[in-house]
Amino acid sequence: xxxxxxxxxxxxxxxxxxxxxxxxxxxxxxxxxxxxxxxxxxxxxxxxxxxxxxxxxxxxxxxxxxxxxxxxxxxxxxxxxxxxxxxxxxxxxxxxxxxxxxxxxxxxxxxxxxxxxxxxxxxxxxxxxxxxxxxxxxxxxxxxxxxxxxxxxxxxxx
Amino acid sequence: xxxxxxxxxxxxxxxxxxxxxxxxxxxxxxxxxxxxxxxxxxxxxxxxxxxxxxxxxxxxxxxxxxxxxxxxxxxxxxxxxxxxxxxxxxxxxxxxxxxxxxxxxxxxxxxxxxxxxxxxxxxxxxxxxxxxxxxxxxxxxxxxxxxxxxxxxxxxxxxxxxxxxxxxxxxxxxxxxxxxxxxxxxxxxxxxxxxxxxxxxxxxxxxxxxxxxxxxxxxxxxxxxxx
Numbered sequence: 321x322x323x324x325x326x327x328x329x330x331x332x333x334x335x336x337x338x339x340x341x342x343x344x345x346x347x348x349x350x351x352x353x354x355x356x357x358x359x360x361x362x363x364x365x366x367x368x369x370x371x372x373x374x375x376x377x378x379x380x381x382x383x384x385x386x387x388x389x390x391x392x393x394x395x396x397x398x399x400x401x402x403x404x405x406x407x408x409x410x411x412x413x414x415x416x417x418x419x420x421x422x423x424x425x426x427x428x429x430x431x432x433x434x435x436x437x438x439x440x441x442x443x444x445x446x447x448x449x450x451x452x453x454x455x456x457x458x459x460x461x462x463x464x465x466x467x468x469x470x471x472x473x474x475x476x477x478x
Numbered sequence: 479x480x481x482x483x484x485x486x487x488x489x490x491x492x493x494x495x496x497x498x499x500x501x502x503x504x505x506x507x508x509x510x511x512x513x514x515x516x517x518x519x520x521x522x523x524x525x526x527x528x529x530x531x532x533x534x535x536x537x538x539x540x541x542x543x544x545x546x547x548x549x550x551x552x553x554x555x556x557x558x559x560x561x562x563x564x565x566x567x568x569x570x571x572x573x574x575x576x577x578x579x580x581x582x583x584x585x586x587x588x589x590x591x592x593x594x595x596x597x598x599x600x601x602x603x604x605x606x607x608x609x610x611x612x613x614x615x616x617x618x619x620x621x622x623x624x625x626x627x628x629x630x631x632x633x634x635x636x637x638x639x640x641x642x643x644x645x646x647x648x649x650x651x652x653x654x655x656x657x658x659x660x661x662x663x664x665x666x667x668x669x670x671x672x673x674x675x676x677x678x679x680x681x682x683x684x685x686x687x688x689x690x691x692x693x694x695x696x697x698x699x700x701x702x703x704x705x
Contacts, residue, residue, distance in 0.1 A: 335590070358525050362528060362532050365532065366535070371611075372610065372615070380619060380631040380632055381632075382623055384629065413620055422540075422631070425619065425632045426610075431541070433643060435547050435552055436650075439552075439559070447658040449563055
C-alpha cells in the first residue's frame with residue numbers, strides 16, 4: 321500500500337493523459353480534438369517532470385559558494401553544514417559534505433524542446449482546421465465525412 | 479549514485495505533498511470539464527487554465543525553466559492561436575451520441591489499464607537514487623560549472639551540450655511557420671479559393687444538409703473561381 325502511495329503521481333498523471341486521449345478520440349469537433357491533444361501533451365510533460373523530481377531537492381541552478389553557506393550580508397543560503405569550499409566563488413555541487421540536492425535537469429531540457437514543438441504542431445493543426453472550414457463550411461468530422469461520401473471524394477464509384 | 483549517499487532524504491515532505499495533491503486535483507477537474515464542455519470558447523480557455531496550473535506545479539517540481547516556458551508558450555501563445563482559429567471557424571461543437579463514444583472509451587480504458595499495470599515498476603516519486611536521476615543528468619550537474627561556467631544547468635544543456643537539438647527545434651518551428659503561411663495564404667487569397675471535386679462545388683447551399691447538390695453561385699463568381 322505504501323508502495324502504491326509513493327507512486328500516486330504517476331497514477332493521476334496517467335488518468336490525465338487518458339482524459340486528453342479520450343477527448344481526441346471521442347469528440348467530432350476538430351478544435352476540441354486539438355484542445356484534447358494539447359491536454360494529452362501537457363500530461364506527458366507532467367509525467368517526465370515528476371520522474372526528474374528529487375525529494376528535498378531544488379531547481380538545477382547551481383548555488384555559488386560564498387563562504388560556508390552564507391551570502392555577503394551573512395544570511396544563510398542553506399540549512400545545515402556546508403564544508404565544500406570556503407567562499408571561493410565556486411559552485412556548490414551535490415556530494416558528500418554538502419546537503420544541497422538538485423533535481424534532475426535532463427527531463428527539463430527534453431520537455432522545453434517538446435513544449436515548443438507542441439506549439440508548432442498545434443499551429444499547423446489549427447491552420448488545417450481553418451482551411452477545412454473554408455472548403456467544407458464545417459469543422460465537424462462526421463459532416464465532413466458525409467460530404468466526402470455525397471460528393472464521391474473517395475473516388476470509389478467512378 | 480554514490481554522490482548522494484550522504485544526502486538521503488525522507489520520501490515525503492508534508493507541505494510539498496499537500497501542494498502536489500491540490501495541483502493534481504485541480505488538473506483532474508479541469509481535464510474532466512474539457513471533456514464535458516461543448517462551448518469551444520470554454521474549451522479553449524480551460525485548456526489555457528490547464529497549462530497554467532501545470533506551470534504552477536512545474537515550479538513546485540523544481541522545473542522553473544519548464545514552468546515559465548509552459549506559462550508563456552503553453553498557456554499564452556497556444557491559447558491565442560486556438561482563440562484566433564476558433565474565431566475563423568465555429569463557436570460550438572455538436573454533441574456526440576453516447577453510442578459512438580464506447581469505442582473511444584474502450585481504447586482509453588485499455589491503454590490506461592496497461593499503463594497503470596506498469597506503474598509498479600516505476601521508482602518512487604522523488605527518489606534520489608532512481609535510474610532516471612542517477613546517471614547522465616547528474617553528470618551534467620557535475621560538469622556544467624567546469625565546462626560551461628554558468629549556474630543554470632538546464633540552459634547549459636539546452637544551448638551548449640545539446641545545441642544541435644535546439645537548432646533542429648528551430649528548424650521545426652520554421653517549417654511550421656512556413657506550413658501555416660502556405661495553408662492560410664500570404665497574398666490575401668485566403669477564403670476565396672474553392673475546391674471543385676469532380677467538377678462540383680461544395681458550399682453552404684450545396685451542402686448535403688441543404689438538399690441541393692448543384693452550383694448556385696452567380697456566373698461572375700464561377701468565372702472568378704475558374705481563373
